[in-house]
Amino acid sequence: MTTNDIINPANLVYAKPSVLNDVPMHYCPGCTHGVIHKLIGEIIGEMGFQEKTIGIAPVGCAVFAYKYLDIDWQQAAHGRAPALATAVKRLLPDRLVFTYQGDGDLAAIGTAETIHACNRGENIAIIFINNGIYGMTGGQMAPTTLHGMKSSTSPNGRTVPLNGYPLDITKLLAQLDGTCYVTRQSAHTVASVRKTKKAIQKAFENSMLGKGTSIVEVVSTCNSGWKLSPADSNTWMVENMFPAYPLGDLKDI
Amino acid sequence: MKEEIIIAGFGGQGVLSMGKILAYSGLMQGQEVSWIPSYGPEQRGGTANVTVILSDERISSPVLSTYDTAIVLNQPSLEKFESKVKPGGTLIFDGNGFKKFPTRTDINIYRIDATEYAMANNESKTMNMIILGGLLKVRPIVQVANVLKGLKKSLPDRHHHLIPMNEKAIQIGMALIKKVE
Amino acid sequence: MNNKKKDTEEVRLMKGNEAIAHAAIRCGCDGYFGYPITPQSEIMETLMELEPWNTTGMVVLQAESETASINMVYGGAGCGKKSMTSSSSPGVSLMQEGISYLAGAELPAVIVNVMRGGPGLGTIQPSQADYFQTVKGGGHGDYKMITLAPASVQEMADHTVMAFDLAFKYLTPVMILADGVIGQMMEKVVLPPFQPRLTEEEIKIKCPWATLGKPANRKPNYIYSLQLEAEEMEDLNLRLQSRYRTIEKNEVLFEEFDCEDAEYLIVAFGTSARVCQKAVEMARAQGIKAGLLRPITLFPFPTEQISHYANQTKGMLTVEMSAGQMVEDVRLAVNGRVPVEFYGRMGGIVPSPDDVFEALKKLIVK
DSSP: OOHHHHHOGGGOOOOOOTTBOSSOOOSOTTOSHHHHHHHHHHHHHHHTOGGGEEEEEOSSGGGGGGGTBSSEEEEOSTTOHHHHHHHHHHHSTTSEEEEEEEHHIIIIITHHHHHHHHHHTOSOEEEEEEOSEETTTTSEEOTTOOTTOOBTTBTTOOOHHHHOOOOOHHHHHHTSTTEEEEEEEEOSSHHHHHHHHHHHHHHHHHHHHTOOEEEEEEEOOOHHHHTSOHHHHHHHIIIIIHHHSOOEEEEEO | OEEEEEEEEETTSSHHHHHHHHHHHHHHTTOEEEEEEOOSGGGGSSEEEEEEEEESSOOOOSSOSSEEEEEEOSHHHHHHHGGGEEEEEEEEEOOTTOSSOOOOSSSEEEEOOHHHHHHHTTOGGGHHHHHHHHHHHHSOOSOHHHHHHHHHHHSOGGGGGGHHHHHHHHHHHHHHOEEOO | OOOOOOTTSOOEEEEHHHHHHHHHHHTTOOEEEEOOOTTSTHHHHHHHHHOGGGTTOOEEEEOSSHHHHHHHHHHHHHTTOOEEEEEOHHHHHHTHHHHHHHHHTTOOEEEEEEEBOOSTTOOSSBOOTTHHHHHTTSSSSSOOOEEEOOOSHHHHHHHHHHHHHHHHHHTSEEEEEEEHHHHHOEEEEOOOOOOOOOOHHHHHHHOTTOOSOOOTTSOOOEEOOOOOSHHHHHHHHHHHHHHHHHHHHHOOOEEEESOTTOSEEEEOOHHHHHHHHHHHHHHHHTTOOEEEEEESEEESOOHHHHHHHHTTOSEEEEEESSSSSHHHHHHHHHTTSSOEEEEEOOTTOOOOHHHHHHHIIIIIIO
16 A cells, blocks of 8 residues: 555545544643543534533643533633533533543542532533543642552552552442443553443433433553553553452443 | 611510511601611520611611610510610510519610410410510501501411411500500 | 612512522523522522522522532633622632632622631621632732622622623622621612523623534634643733723722711721711711711722822721721822721621721721
């Protein structure tokens, strides 16, 4: 195949989703965010929901999510995305409203907003990127940081006496009557990316059907924060993150 | 005309609602009115008081340091407010449970044993209306007709059948109040 | 200061807090988000009782905290919806982050603070000690908030309508700074006329920046306050500051009593102004030429008018239910030309007219 063959539209087998902007992302090479952004862009495009979607961006690496997806966005104060989403969805009930949050945003500073939005059963979707670390501020310990895992604020590894236990907030949210769909996925293989896409699509559909709150946790890597190569990060995630945060549906009603 | 009134007693004696009825009565006769309660935990069993002002002119301060009329329904309220009645003003008290009595000689003092009457006649729900009747006998600041109009305005429809009972209580209070010489 | 009679309309008797709830529904408010705290809980209680979602479609939601409330307001405001919250001092402290974000994102919103005494959990009794927090910027960064100080139940209703108008005119959060007396007091009130809520088509025209979903023919709308480039962040700040200067030029409101020939001027807002009006009556009865200037807007502050009276009076007295906060702005306006003294009570005590009159005689008239 020549270059001309490859760029010939007739031979096109895959294209950038139209909802995804054609701009370079600020994410580190190997980061999971880019994959998840692409999936959200694909789903919104396929559902024909570009005109009806409002995304709520967090504080964290995804603070600039609004630059990458061609939809209306609000950028929330740290942890408050579910509060914004609550108001937006209640004031505009026929829109698709989702939050996109990291572990520090959703499970530390925003725990109250997360739990209460889920407990009220707000008809929103929450996309939760869990990489066990604060990426944007330079690799500090997160609520989801594993036992013994090193970070810049747990340089000798997380210990229970000093830091308590890793927080499995998704398991906690599955207990709440307001949630209808709680699932944990990953995006490190082609198969897992496909499953995550299905999960996010289902979460979006649920919120439009008014079934309650849907949470899609995506167990992710942060190779910069973990100080590993992208490939080693994936291996480390499979060996260490998955046992603590096992993949699969926690709730689907 | 301007009347600055404090009503004080225990929570549950109907102090705040008596003030509200007075305020609504003032509204019914086209006056300016203000009603400001002590609010908070004391409503729930401690002492409660409410300041009501009825005036033909616009009202400046809703919070006052002296009053034309004080209605005191328990001992602590007497001790707190007797000294704050303006010279020549009016003090009305319900003597139930009182050990010390008013001592001032430069004000008009009235006693109305409404609690005693209400308990003896199973009228405890209209005790505050009996006292209001006493007030209107000695200080006819609002017409009884306007009190009844005010009640109609402030009570939900389902309670309108209670209005005749309240009217009777006002008449009882008018007969019950006695000047203390 | 008191109820303006509007003979053609129905006069009602209600608490200041209730008046805010009624006025919010009537002026087409889209969403109220709040958390209970004394002495303002009647605002949400009245809204829940009136169930406006069945009539105007207004959303009313009890949030899990003041933090959530103010961020719900942010979410609603970002959609161009008339959004509001209310609280009392400790709860408003918790909202400061969100207020700064509203200012940074240039969003219109209405916040009501029915002040109580502090610091800390303080007391549920009335206070005016959040003046600094409100007009000097309680949150981080260089921002200002238009601040209305109602002194009657009628103004609680009127200011609710006015606050939304100003918020959307200048794309800024607006604070209604009341206190426990005004919130809990019943007075006569004529409620504002009903205005329908804006339709989405109307919002699209009035608020082209609103996040209502991106049609194919426009660029996406972003509501944000993050600018990593210092130059861009300074541009935002310059834009805000220029807007604040316009607000200072156009929106100053105050009321005067017996000021024309006043030799002694009292400056007070809210409940204190009501008390001081009576003190002025007492002074006039004794032949003392006292007057009262009541700022209705605390930002923008009536600096020019107070400065004008510095040329005419022998002294000024500022009266507040605080340790003395607004007095600093009065002194800035007077700039040393006449003595400016302060009298105040703290921690939930409301000064009496007698107290103020005595202070006037002792500190100023001499």
